[in-house]
Amino acid sequence: MGSHILSLITFLPLLGALVVALLPRGGHAALRGATLVFGLANLLLSLTVFGVDPNGGMSFKESAEWIPTLGIHYALGIDGIAMPLVILACLVVPICIATTHHLRDPSRLKEYLVFLLLMETGMVGVFCATDIVLFYVFFELTLVPLYFLIGMFGGEKRIYAAFKFFLFTAAGSLPMLVSILYLLWSYKQGHGQWSASIDDLRTLSLSTSEQMWVFGGFALAFAIKVPMFPLHTWLPDAHVQAPTGGSIILAAVMLKLGTYGFIRLGIPLLPDAAQAFATPLLVLAVIGVIYGSYLAWAQDDLKKLVACSSVAHMGFVMVGLFAFDKDAVRGAMLQMLNHGISTGALFLLVGAIYERRHKRGLDDFGGLARVAPGLALALIVTTMSSIGLPGTNGFVGEFMIIAGTFKTQPQFAVLTALGVLLGAIYMLQMVRRVCFGKPKSEEAKHLPDFTLTEKAAFAPLLILMFWIGLKPDFLLDKIGPAVDAALLALGTTP
Amino acid sequence: MTPNDLALVGPILLPALAALLVILVDLLPGSQRSSGSFLLAVLGAAVSLGYTIHALMHDRVGLAFYGTMKIDRMALLITLFVHASAMLSLLLSKVYLDRRSDVEQPEYHAFVLTAACGMAMLAGANDLVNVFLGIELLSIPLYLLVAMRKHQSRSVEAGFKYLLLGAFASAFMLFGAALLFGASGKTMLTAIPSGIARIGNDTPLAAFGATMLLVGLLFKVAAVPFHMWTPDVYEGAPTPITAFMATATKAATFAVLLRLAPVLGASLGEERAADLLGGIAVLTMFVGNLGALTQLNLKRLLAYSSISHAGYLLVGLAALVRSYGSSAEAEAASSIVYYLGAYTAMSLGAFAVAVLIDGGKDREAVSDLAGLGKRNPLLAAAMTVFALALAGVPPTAGFFAKYYVFLSAVDAGLIAVAVLGVIASVIGLYYYLRILLTMYVDEAKPGHEAVVSRDALVGAVSLAAVAFVLLLGIVPKGFVEAMALAH
Numbered sequence: 001m002g003s004h005i006l007s008l009i010t011f012l013p014l015l016g017a018l019v020v021a022l023l024p025r026g027g028h029a030a031l032r033g034a035t036l037v038f039g040l041a042n043l044l045l046s047l048t049v050f051g052v053d054p055n056g057g058m059s060f061k062e063s064a065e066w067i068p069t070l071g072i073h074y075a076l077g078i079d080g081i082a083m084p085l086v087i088l089a090c091l092v093v094p095i096c097i098a099t100t101h102h103l104r105d106p107s108r109l110k111e112y113l114v115f116l117l118l119m120e121t122g123m124v125g126v127f128c129a130t131d132i133v134l135f136y137v138f139f140e141l142t143l144v145p146l147y148f149l150i151g152m153f154g155g156e157k158r159i160y161a162a163f164k165f166f167l168f169t170a171a172g173s174l175p176m177l178v179s180i181l182y183l184l185w186s187y188k189q190g191h192g193q194w195s196a197s198i199d200d201l202r203t204l205s206l207s208t209s210e211q212m213w214v215f216g217g218f219a220l221a222f223a224i225k226v227p228m229f230p231l232h233t234w235l236p237d238a239h240v241q242a243p244t245g246g247s248i249i250l251a252a253v254m255l256k257l258g259t260y261g262f263i264r265l266g267i268p269l270l271p272d273a274a275q276a277f278a279t280p281l282l283v284l285a286v287i288g289v290i291y292g293s294y295l296a297w298a299q300d301d302l303k304k305l306v307a308c309s310s311v312a313h314m315g316f317v318m319v320g321l322f323a324f325d326k327d328a329v330r331g332a333m334l335q336m337l338n339h340g341i342s343t344g345a346l347f348l349l350v351g352a353i354y355e356r357r358h359k360r361g362l363d364d365f366g367g368l369a370r371v372a373p374g375l376a377l378a379l380i381v382t383t384m385s386s387i388g389l390p391g392t393n394g395f396v397g398e399f400m401i402i403a404g405t406f407k408t409q410p411q412f413a414v415l416t417a418l419g420v421l422l423g424a425i426y427m428l429q430m431v432r433r434v435c436f437g438k439p440k441s442e443e444a445k446h447l448p449d450f451t452l453t454e455k456a457a458f459a460p461l462l463i464l465m466f467w468i469g470l471k472p473d474f475l476l477d478k479i480g481p482a483v484d485a486a487l488l489a490l491g492t493t494p
Numbered sequence: 495m496t497p498n499d500l501a502l503v504g505p506i507l508l509p510a511l512a513a514l515l516v517i518l519v520d521l522l523p524g525s526q527r528s529s530g531s532f533l534l535a536v537l538g539a540a541v542s543l544g545y546t547i548h549a550l551m552h553d554r555v556g557l558a559f560y561g562t563m564k565i566d567r568m569a570l571l572i573t574l575f576v577h578a579s580a581m582l583s584l585l586l587s588k589v590y591l592d593r594r595s596d597v598e599q600p601e602y603h604a605f606v607l608t609a610a611c612g613m614a615m616l617a618g619a620n621d622l623v624n625v626f627l628g629i630e631l632l633s634i635p636l637y638l639l640v641a642m643r644k645h646q647s648r649s650v651e652a653g654f655k656y657l658l659l660g661a662f663a664s665a666f667m668l669f670g671a672a673l674l675f676g677a678s679g680k681t682m683l684t685a686i687p688s689g690i691a692r693i694g695n696d697t698p699l700a701a702f703g704a705t706m707l708l709v710g711l712l713f714k715v716a717a718v719p720f721h722m723w724t725p726d727v728y729e730g731a732p733t734p735i736t737a738f739m740a741t742a743t744k745a746a747t748f749a750v751l752l753r754l755a756p757v758l759g760a761s762l763g764e765e766r767a768a769d770l771l772g773g774i775a776v777l778t779m780f781v782g783n784l785g786a787l788t789q790l791n792l793k794r795l796l797a798y799s800s801i802s803h804a805g806y807l808l809v810g811l812a813a814l815v816r817s818y819g820s821s822a823e824a825e826a827a828s829s830i831v832y833y834l835g836a837y838t839a840m841s842l843g844a845f846a847v848a849v850l851i852d853g854g855k856d857r858e859a860v861s862d863l864a865g866l867g868k869r870n871p872l873l874a875a876a877m878t879v880f881a882l883a884l885a886g887v888p889p890t891a892g893f894f895a896k897y898y899v900f901l902s903a904v905d906a907g908l909i910a911v912a913v914l915g916v917i918a919s920v921i922g923l924y925y926y927l928r929i930l931l932t933m934y935v936d937e938a939k940p941g942h943e944a945v946v947s948r949d950a951l952v953g954a955v956s957l958a959a960v961a962f963v964l965l966l967g968i969v970p971k972g973f974v975e976a977m978a979l980a981h
Binding site for chain 1: 867868882887888889893894897898900901904905909912913916917919920923924927930931934935969970971974975
C-alpha cells in the first residue's frame with residue numbers, strides 16, 4: 001500500500017489525452033510537444049517499476065473498492081512478467097509520436113495523439129490489473145483507440161481493416177467475458193461471496209471438464225490477439241492499412257496482450273485445461289511459425305512481409321509458453337519483449353522508407369545501402385535482431401525457447417528450429433532486394449537518409465537490441481521467479 | 495385515503511397536475527401558446543423529478559391506497575428514470591418543434607406529462623387494476639403523440655398502427671388479468687402467488703392468465719415476437735417522442751415485470767417461466783441486433799437497437815424468475831434496474847444527437863452523420879460515447895449493465911442464455927461501429943452536411959447524458975448499492 005506509482009503510470013497518459021484534446025487544433029508543434037512531454041514523463045516514471053520484487057511476487061500493489069457488492073476491486077500490481085511489457089508500452093508511445101509527420105490527414109493530428117495516449121492507458125492498465133474485471137475493462141479499452149487509428153489514418157482499405165480488426169478481437173473477448181463470469185460464479189458457489197481478484201480465483205478447484213470450457217473462452221480471445229493460425233487473418237490487413245504508429249503499437253504491445261493473457265490468466269487459473277490444450281495449441285503455434293514464414297517469404301510488399309513475420313514470431317512465443325519448461329517459458333517472456341523491439345523497429349523503418357516514396361514494394365527500391373546508407377544499416381541491424389543473430393536480443397529468446405522446448409517436446413522444438421531457418425531466408429532476401437543491387441528506378445536513386453527524428457526514435461530500440469542480446473540477465477533475473485510463480489499451479493515444474 | 499398516501503404518490507400526481515395546468519393556461523385568452531406551455535411543462539417535469547429525488551433521499555417508501563400502490567425504492571428509482579426521460583424529451587422537443595409548424599404544442603406538452611403520470615403509476619402499481627390503469631394512462635397519450643404531426647402520413651400511419659396493435663395488447667392484458675383473478679381470487683400482485691397456491695398449484699387457468707398478461711407487457715417493451723410495430727412507430731413518431739417511448743415506457747413496464755416475477759413463477763412454474771422468458775430474451779436479442787444490421791435510417795436503427803436491449807433486460811428478468819427466493823434474487827432485480835438507468839441515459843443521448851442533426855428537414859439517415867467528426871467534434875464525441883455504451887464497450891455504463899445482467903443469469907444457472915446473449919452482442923458491435931465510422935471517416939455529400947443546431951439546452955442534455963453514462967460505468971459503486979437496496 002501507499003505507493004500509487006502504477007495508477008500514475010496508467011492514468012498520466014489519460015490526463016495527457018485530456019490536455020492535448022483541449023489544445024488548439026492548428027498548433028502541430030504544441031500538440032506534438034505536449035504529447036511528447038507526457039509520453040517521456042510516463043516513460044521515466046515507468047522505469048521505477050524495474051524495481052519489482054525479485055522473488056516473483058506482486059509489487060507496487062494498490063487496491064481500492066470499486067463495486068464491493070460484486071467483489072470487484074480496482075487492484076493493481078506488477079511482477080517480473082508484466083514489468084518489461086509496461087516499460088515497452090511506455091517506450092513505444094514517444095516513438096510513435098516521431099512517425100506523425102506524414103499522416104494521411106494532417107488536420108487530424110490532434111485526434112491521432114489523443115488516441116495514442118488513450119491506448120497507453122489501456123495497455124499499461126491491462127498489464128497492471130490484478131482484478132479480472134479490471135483486466136477485462138482495460139483489455140477492451142485498447143480496442144477503441146486503435147480502431148480509430150486504423151480507421152481514420154490508415155491506407156486505402158482502412159475501413160475494411162479497422163472493421164475486421166475490431167470484430168475479430170471483440171468477438172474473441174466476449175466469450176472471455178462468459179468465462180470470467182463462470183469463474184466468478186464458481187467462486188461465489190464455494191465461498192458465498194463474490195470476488196474478482198485473480199489471486200482469489202487461483203484458489204478455485206474446478207473439474208477438468210469445467211476448466212476446458214472456461215479455458216476455451218480465454219483461449220479464443222487470446223489466440224485471436226496473438227494471433228494464432230488460423231485466427232491470424234485480421235493481422236496482415238490491420239498492419240498493412242494501419243498508419244506507422246498504429247502498426248508499431250499493434251506489433252510491439254497489442255499482440256502481447258494475447259500471450260500475456262495466457263500466462264497471467266489461462267495457465268495459472270486453469271492448469272489442468274492448459275495441460276490438456278497444450279498439444280493442440282503447440283500444433284497451431286508450429287503451423288503459425290512455418291506458415292507465417294512461408295507467407296512472409298511470398299510477399300512483395302515490405303509492410304505485409306513484416307506483418308506476416310509477426311505471425312511466425314508470435315508462434316515462437318506460443319511454443320515456448322506451452323512447452324511448460326521453465327527455460328522455454330522464460331524465453332517466451334523475453335521473446336515477447338524482443339518481438340516488440342525488433343518488429344516495432346522494422347515497422348518504424350518500413351514506415352520511414354514508405355514516406356520517402358509512397359511505395360513499399362520489395363522491388364521498388366534496390367541499392368538502398370548506397371542511396372541512404374544510414375537507413376539501410378538500421379534495416380540490416382534490425383533484420384539481424386529479428387532473425388536472431390547471436391549478440392542480438394532475438395538470439396537469446398529463440399535459443400531459450402528451442403532449448404527449453406527440446407527438453408519437454410523435442411518434436412516441436414525441431415519444427416520450431418525450422419522456423420528460424422525460414423526466418424533467415426525471407427528476411428535476408430528482403431534485405432538483398434531492398435538494400436543491395438542497383439536502384440530500380442530514377443526516383444530510387446535519390447532518397448533522403450535517416451533524419452534526426454527517425455534516428456532519435458530508432459536509437460532506444462537499437463540499444464535494447466544489443467543490451468538484451470549481450471546481457472539478458474538483468475531482465476531474466478526478474479522474469480524467472482515470476483514465471484516460476486505463474487507455473488506453480490501446473491505442479492509438474494521440471 | 496390518508497394524507498400520507500397522497501405524499502407517497504406525489505411523483506405520480508405531480509405530472510398529472512402539471513398537465514392540467516398546461517391545458518388550463520392554454521385556455522386563457524391571449525396566452526403565448528407554445529412558449530408558455532413549454533415552460534410550464536418543463537417546470538412540471540422538473541418538480542416531479544425533484545420530488546422523486548427528494549423522496550428517494552429521505553426514503554419515503556411504503557404502501558398506499560390499501561396496498562394497491564407499493565412505493566418502494568425500486569418504484570422511486572424507476573419513476574426517477576421516467577421523469578428524467580420526460581424532462582429531457584421535453585427539452586429535445588423544443589428544438590424539434592421550433593423548426594416545425596405542424597404540431598399543436600400545448601397539447602403535445604400536456605400529453606407527455608400525462609404519459610409520464612401513467613408510467614410513474616405503473617412503476618408503483620401493486621394491483622392488477624392499477625397495472626391496467628397505468629398502461630392505459632401511458633398508452634393513450636402516446637398513441638396521440640406518435641401521430642402528432644398530423645400532416646405527415648408517416649406519423650399518422652405510425653400512430654394508427656400503434657393504436658391498433660396497442661389496443662390488442664391491452665385486450666390480451668385485461669383478459670389475462672381476469673383469468674389470474676379467477677385462478678387466485680386476488681388482484682393484488684403480492685397476494686396472487688399465495689392465492690394460486692391455495693386454490694391448487696396445477697391450474698392451467700393461472701398459467702394461461704399469466705401468459706396473456708405477459709403478452710401485453712412484452713408488447714409494450716417491444717420483445718420478439720411482439721416487436722413488429724417498433725421500427726415503424728419509432729420512425730414515424732416525432733424524434734423526441736421516440737426517445738421518450740424507447741426509454742420511459744421500457745423502464746415503467748419493466749417495473750411491472752419485476753413485480754410480476756413471483757406471479758409468473760407461481761403460475762407457470764419457476765423453471766418453465768424462466769425458460770420461456772430466456773427463450774424470448776434470446777430471440778429478442780438476435781432479432782434486434784440482426785435487424786439493425788441493414789438499417790439505413792438512424793431512427794429505425796435505434797429502434798432495432800432498442801429491441802435488442804429489451805432482450806438483454808429480459809435476460810435479467812429470466813434470471814430473476816429463476817432465482818426467486820434464493821440469494822441471487824436481489825442481484826437479478828438490481829441488475830435490471832441498473833440496466834434501465836444505463837439504457838435510459840445512453841439511448842436518450844443517442845436520440846438527442848438524432849434530433850440535433852435533423853435540421854428541421856427530417857434528415858434521419860445514418861449517412862447524415864457523415865463528417866460530423868470534423869464539423870462538430872464535441873457532438874461526435876458524445877455520439878461516440880453513446881454508441882460505445884449501447885454496444886457495451888467498457889468503461890461505459892453499457893458495459894457494466896450487460897456485465898451485471900449476464901452475471902445474474904450465470905448465477906441463476908442460465909448459462910446458455912448468457913452465452914447466446916454474448917454472441918448477440920458481438921453482432922451488435924457491427925452497426926454501432928458503423929455509426930462511428932460514418933461520423934469520423936465518411937465525407938458528407940455536398941449539400942448534405944448535417945445542419946447541427948447549436949442549442950444550449952440540448953447541448954446540456956447531451957453533456958449530462960455523457961457524464962451519466964461514463965460515471966455510471968466508471969464509478970458504479972454507489973449506483974449498484976442503491977439498486978441493491980431498491981429491491
